[in-house]
Amino acid sequence: MTYPDPADLAQWLGVDxxxxxxxxxxESAADAxxxxxxxxxxxxxxxxxxTYLTRHFHGRTFVDVDDVMTADGLLVEVDGVEVTSFTLLPPNAAQRGKPWTQVELPMGTHGWVAVTGRWGWTETEIPSAIRIATVITAARLYDRRQNVAGSLSEQRIDDVESTWRVSALDTDVEILVAPYRRIWAAI
Structure with a gap:
């Protein structure tokens, strides 16, 4: 599977x-x-x-990490020493086709932790909602070549009032990506 797939957008738009x-x-839409x-x-x-910083909660030590879908080759180090007893969280993430987003470390671990892994959604299909949200966003960007100011949302002929829609994401895209939003805690 290729993601993003230009053929999906080309088919959607009816172009080469x-x-x-x-x-x-x-590619720009996937970034957005x-x-x-x-x-x-x-x-x-x-x-x-x-590299990540530990946090402590109810006597447990955690590291919030980027999405990781495979434990194969995952290496966790504190001060250059490999940590072999760690737990990937949330539990059952792999069975549900979801990524792990935390590593629980042994008590007493403090400071910066180096984690080596294959980041991103490596072992499962990228969710269809994300794929279609990317295509919708890409189609919108493709259409912008005809109107660099964006899509006109209001227009009044007398007194010449025009309003352009300025939004980060299309409304349908917002709905599609909402379940996949990840909120990172600030330290």
Whole structure:
């Protein structure tokens, strides 16, 4: 599976998939949808190290991490020492086709934690709602080449009043991505 897939947008628009504007729009739309969701659906191909800060809650130690769908090759280190006894959370995420978003560490772990993994939605199909939200957003971007100011939402001929719709995401896209939004806690 390729995501984003320019062929999906080309079919939606009835244009050639090799059109460079199609590729550019679908990639930009995927960036916008991922930013709106606060998570990455496109997976990194090789393990990548990222650093996180521990937090403590009710005597337990956690690290909020980026989405990870596979424990294969997952490496957790504190001060350069590998931690082998950790728990990926939420429980049953893998069985539900959802990512793990936290690592529970042994008590007494403090500070910065280096986690190496394959980030993103690597082992499952990207949700269809995210795929269609990306195509809708990309189609909207593609259509902007005809009207760089955006879509006209109101117009009054007398006294010449015009209003353009200015919104981060299309209303339908907002509905589609809402269940996939990830809220990160501030430290």
């Amino acid at each position: 998939a090799e059109n460079p504007n199609v590729v550019w729009c679908i 949808v991922e930013k709106a969701c606060g998570r990455t659906f496109r997976a990194v191909t090789d393990p990548e190290q990222r």
